[in-house]
Amino acid sequence: MNNRSIFTLFSCILFGQILLGQTKLGDSPDGSRSPAVHRIKLMDHDSSAIRMYQELQLPFSTEMTCGTCHDYQTVRSGWHFNAGSNIESGRNGQPWIYANPKTLTQIPLSYRYWNSAIHPDDFGMSPFEFIKIFGRHHPGGSVGEQDERWEKENSFRWNISGKVEVNCLVCHDVNSAADRSHVAKQFKKENFRWASASMSSFADVSGSAKDMPDHYDIYYGLAPDESKALPPQVNYDRIAFNEKDEVFFDVTRNIPNKNCYFCHSTMVVDKERSEFWQHGQDIHLQRGMNCVDCHRNGLDHNMIRGYDNESAEENSPELADFTCAGCHSIDENGSTVSHNNKGPVPTHNGLPPLHLEKLSCTSCHSGEMPKDNSMLAKTSMGHGLGTHGINKADNTLPHIITPVFEENGDGIIEPVNMVWPSYWGWKNGNDISPINRDNYEFIVSDILLTLALNNEGSWPSINESHIKTILDQLSGQRSEGVPVYVSGGKIYFNRTNGLISEENEIANPYTWPIAHNVRPVSMALGRNGCTDCHGVDAPFYTSLISVDSPLKTDNAIMVDFQSQELVAAQLFANAFIFRPWLKGIIYMSVFSVVSLVILFFFHKLQCWLGSSQREEH
Ligand code: HEC
Ligand code: HEC
Ligand code: HEC
Ligand code: HEC
Ligand code: HEC
Ligand code: HEC
Ligand code: HEC
Numbered sequence: 001m002n003n004r005s006i007f008t009l010f011s012c013i014l015f016g017q018i019l020l021g022q023t024k025l026g027d028s029p030d031g032s033r034s035p036a037v038h039r040i041k042l043m044d045h046d047s048s049a050i051r052m053y054q055e056l057q058l059p060f061s062t063e064m065t066c067g068t069c070h071d072y073q074t075v076r077s078g079w080h081f082n083a084g085s086n087i088e089s090g091r092n093g094q095p096w097i098y099a100n101p102k103t104l105t106q107i108p109l110s111y112r113y114w115n116s117a118i119h120p121d122d123f124g125m126s127p128f129e130f131i132k133i134f135g136r137h138h139p140g141g142s143v144g145e146q147d148e149r150w151e152k153e154n155s156f157r158w159n160i161s162g163k164v165e166v167n168c169l170v171c172h173d174v175n176s177a178a179d180r181s182h183v184a185k186q187f188k189k190e191n192f193r194w195a196s197a198s199m200s201s202f203a204d205v206s207g208s209a210k211d212m213p214d215h216y217d218i219y220y221g222l223a224p225d226e227s228k229a230l231p232p233q234v235n236y237d238r239i240a241f242n243e244k245d246e247v248f249f250d251v252t253r254n255i256p257n258k259n260c261y262f263c264h265s266t267m268v269v270d271k272e273r274s275e276f277w278q279h280g281q282d283i284h285l286q287r288g289m290n291c292v293d294c295h296r297n298g299l300d301h302n303m304i305r306g307y308d309n310e311s312a313e314e315n316s317p318e319l320a321d322f323t324c325a326g327c328h329s330i331d332e333n334g335s336t337v338s339h340n341n342k343g344p345v346p347t348h349n350g351l352p353p354l355h356l357e358k359l360s361c362t363s364c365h366s367g368e369m370p371k372d373n374s375m376l377a378k379t380s381m382g383h384g385l386g387t388h389g390i391n392k393a394d395n396t397l398p399h400i401i402t403p404v405f406e407e408n409g410d411g412i413i414e415p416v417n418m419v420w421p422s423y424w425g426w427k428n429g430n431d432i433s434p435i436n437r438d439n440y441e442f443i444v445s446d447i448l449l450t451l452a453l454n455n456e457g458s459w460p461s462i463n464e465s466h467i468k469t470i471l472d473q474l475s476g477q478r479s480e481g482v483p484v485y486v487s488g489g490k491i492y493f494n495r496t497n498g499l500i501s502e503e504n505e506i507a508n509p510y511t512w513p514i515a516h517n518v519r520p521v522s523m524a525l526g527r528n529g530c531t532d533c534h535g536v537d538a539p540f541y542t543s544l545i546s547v548d549s550p551l552k553t554d555n556a557i558m559v560d561f562q563s564q565e566l567v568a569a570q571l572f573a574n575a576f577i578f579r580p581w582l583k584g585i586i587y588m589s590v591f592s593v594v595s596l597v598i599l600f601f602f603h604k605l606q607c608w609l610g611s612s613q614r615e616e617h
Contacts, residue, residue, distance in 0.1 A: 024069050059196070076141045082141070083142045084142050095510060103424075107422070126153055132187055136184035142164075144164025161190045200249075205235075207231045257290055264291075265379065267377065269395070282516050294341070307513070308325070330346070364524045365524055369523065369525070371543060395457075401509075407561065418545070422548075427491070486507045
């Protein structure tokens with residue numbers, strides 16, 4: 001059947017679907033490679049069609065609108081939308097980082113069970129607050145939609161704001177007038193159910209749910225004189241609607257990279273590099289590939305993450321073809337299918353095979369080249385890139401340190417980004433748990449009030465006496481344990497003789513692997529020789545890594561994060577200094593041996609000739 005005619009027949013077919021109980025219209029492709037044109041009716045959250053003649057206009061719901069023909073429940077089970085459910089967490093990914101210089105906090109949060117990440121509940125951050133702060137780069141679903149606690153906690157506010165549905169448009173909409181920064185704005189105003197609509201080119205959202213009283217009802221509005229604040233509302237551009245109240249959505253499966261970049265941009269602060277070079281892309285993209293060539297998914301939206309263990313964890317051999325090694329056919333064992341994005345097979349001439357076991361592919365090929373000092377990276381999720389009113393200073397919090405070569409749980413060295421947590425906690429025996437945000441914020445900001453905050457949004461300059469005073473105040477507040485300050489790899493607490501600091505695992509940095517950008521081969525580590533790493537002062541081992549904290553700390557050194565000794569690495573590196581000499585020595589030895597042999601034979605020959613002459617006599 002032809003897709004275009006499908007839409008006019010859509011109600012009959014829906015009826016058919018219900019009768020037959022089969023997959024939805026949009027989820028049963030007919031094989032045409034020409035994309036379906038989406039001129040469709042908008043549905044609100046109560047699944048009523050939105051009509052232009054109605055006075056009260058409600059925002060459209062993606063669940064009801066797109067869900068008419070696509071199985072919404074299946075879509076929202078996908079990786080982007082399932083944090084907070086009981087799904088396996090896999091390896092560490094980028095966390096959400098709550099950072100506030102006024103309270104000396106920088107804390108990596110996630111609803112997933114990732115090593116060293118803190119669950120927002122444990123920090124006293126409710127799903128409502130979480131969405132308000134991070135909704136700006138959240139594709140929807142997750143705790144914005146699935147959390148049962150809504151009914152109990154904050155139910156008035158949830159009722160006004162509405163749930164945070166999966167925002168299909170943020171990825172699939174290719175209309176250039178669709179403005180993703182509008183979505184970010186709505187979350188700040190608690191306009192959750194208006195968020196998706198606000199980015200479409202035919203809808204304008206104004207007003208703010210945040211300013212509405214608890215009893216506000218979106219259907220009845222405010223009583224006259226009740227409040228001067230503007231209730232949240234949507235205005236549709238009537239010209240965009242046809243006489244059947246249908247609008248056109250420019251949605252595609254072939255999602256352009258720029259849509260992913262809204263949430264996945266990284267910018268490295270590097271003073272040595274001119275602005276001209278700040279926007280280098282992954283070599284694969286440079287050569288015309290797209291994010292979705294590698295990060296694929298079907299309707300379940302369980303997007304391929306691409307790391308080595310994923311295929312085993314997901315019990316899906318197919319996934320092995322979308323890792324670096326799988327696509328470049330190095331690990332033949334894992335490979336099951338071929339696809340037309342297979343890359344060239346590297347020869348890695350002269351590289352001892354041990355390297356492919358001890359180092360991830362990304363070590364030599366991805367991220368920033370290691371330098372004498374680590375650098376800072378700014379990301380969309382971390383720094384709100386691409387939204388209005390952010391601090392654009394280079395060292396604004398959070399401080400994401402890059403690149404660090406770290407040995408992972410499988411004993412493989414890989415490049416990672418790093419965040420050093422800084423937060424206030426209660427210590428009970430060996431346990432340390434974060435203090436709820438509400439219980440420390442006013443105390444800390446009160447004590448630090450007199451400090452001049454720099455307007456770069458970085459740490460204020462403080463000293464240990466500030467920490468001591470704050471900890472004193474906290475212990476007076478309530479006793480859930482001994483108050484501690486976790487920062488820069490240490491914990492700080494008061495004893496009668498003053499402030500004590502000691503190393504503690506809980507203060508370890510949160511790290512997550514870097515895969516992008518893959519650099520061109522000419523910029524691979526090892527391209528300029530083995531001394532790229534096995535050099536006496538090669539940054540691969542000696543780079544200084546900042547140990548980030550508002551307090552003064554010493555730098556760490558790269559090799560600290562690998563299970564190696566700097567001295568051993570440097571001794572080994574010394575061998576590489578003599579390598580070129582070695583060649584010379586070998587040539588000379590061979591030359592000497594060969595000359596000796598020749599001399600020997602020459603001598604023998606003479607002797608032989610001499611003795612035969614004697615015999616003749
Ligand atoms: C009236 C039914 C209908 C509605 C409503 C609908 N779709 Fe579709 N959609 C389809 C059909 C039919 C296809 C074609 C399926 C195929 O052949 O693969 C499709 C295909 C798609 C595709 C793949 C397009 C491609 O390039 O191949 C995407 C993405 C998509 N829809 C997203 C959405 C989103 C987002 C919404 C809500 C804004 C939506 N759809 C609403 C019927 C619908
Ligand atoms: C609205 C923001 C947003 C958009 C748009 C978006 N993402 Fe994401 N992406 C996220 C967030 C947030 C996470 C972390 C999800 C989590 O852990 O719950 C994520 C996770 C991922 C991951 C897993 C990373 C890892 O840790 O292994 C990949 C891969 C990914 N996204 C690729 C894409 C691609 C490709 C696109 C474009 C088709 C895209 N994303 C569009 C926000 C977004
Ligand atoms: C985080 C980005 C993201 C969001 C949000 C998102 N999708 Fe997708 N969607 C994708 C990617 C990536 C693909 C696969 C593209 C590929 O493999 O070429 C895809 C594929 C699809 C397909 C084709 C599936 C198939 O059978 O192959 C449909 C239909 C679709 N999405 C509909 C939706 C709907 C409806 C929503 C909202 C409820 C939605 N998507 C939200 C990223 C997203
Ligand atoms: C050539 C294939 C390929 C392309 C193209 C690609 N990726 Fe990846 N990506 C991968 C692989 C493979 C990994 C996991 C690598 C590993 O750690 O072993 C990955 C990891 C990631 C991660 C988690 C690690 C990190 O560096 O943050 C994110 C997020 C991500 N990709 C997003 C994207 C986005 C967004 C795009 C497009 C702008 C994109 N990818 C393009 C293959 C690709
Ligand atoms: C989906 C398959 C796929 C995945 C996954 C993939 N690659 Fe590639 N890669 C390719 C293809 C195809 C090319 C060749 C592009 C071209 O030159 O047209 C390529 C090219 C390269 C190159 C050569 C670039 C140059 O300068 O010539 C390097 C290096 C590379 N990939 C490394 C990686 C690394 C590291 C990863 C994991 C993060 C990875 N690839 C993941 C398909 C893939
Ligand atoms: C110790 C560093 C190192 C590691 C680890 C490493 N590579 Fe390489 N790779 C290089 C260097 C240097 C080159 C360029 C010289 C060469 O081809 O030998 C290269 C070249 C390549 C090329 C380009 C091949 C071509 O002919 O265009 C690809 C693709 C590639 N590597 C992929 C990978 C993959 C996939 C892995 C992981 C299985 C990996 N590399 C691991 C250093 C490394
Ligand atoms: C990306 C950095 C890197 C590059 C480039 C590199 N190596 Fe290595 N090399 C390592 C690491 C890491 C180890 C593993 C040390 C360990 O055992 O933990 C290693 C180990 C070795 C070993 C074994 C030493 C031992 O302890 O058993 C030899 C031999 C070696 N490299 C030679 C080379 C040669 C020859 C080259 C150039 C063709 C080279 N390496 C390029 C990082 C590198």
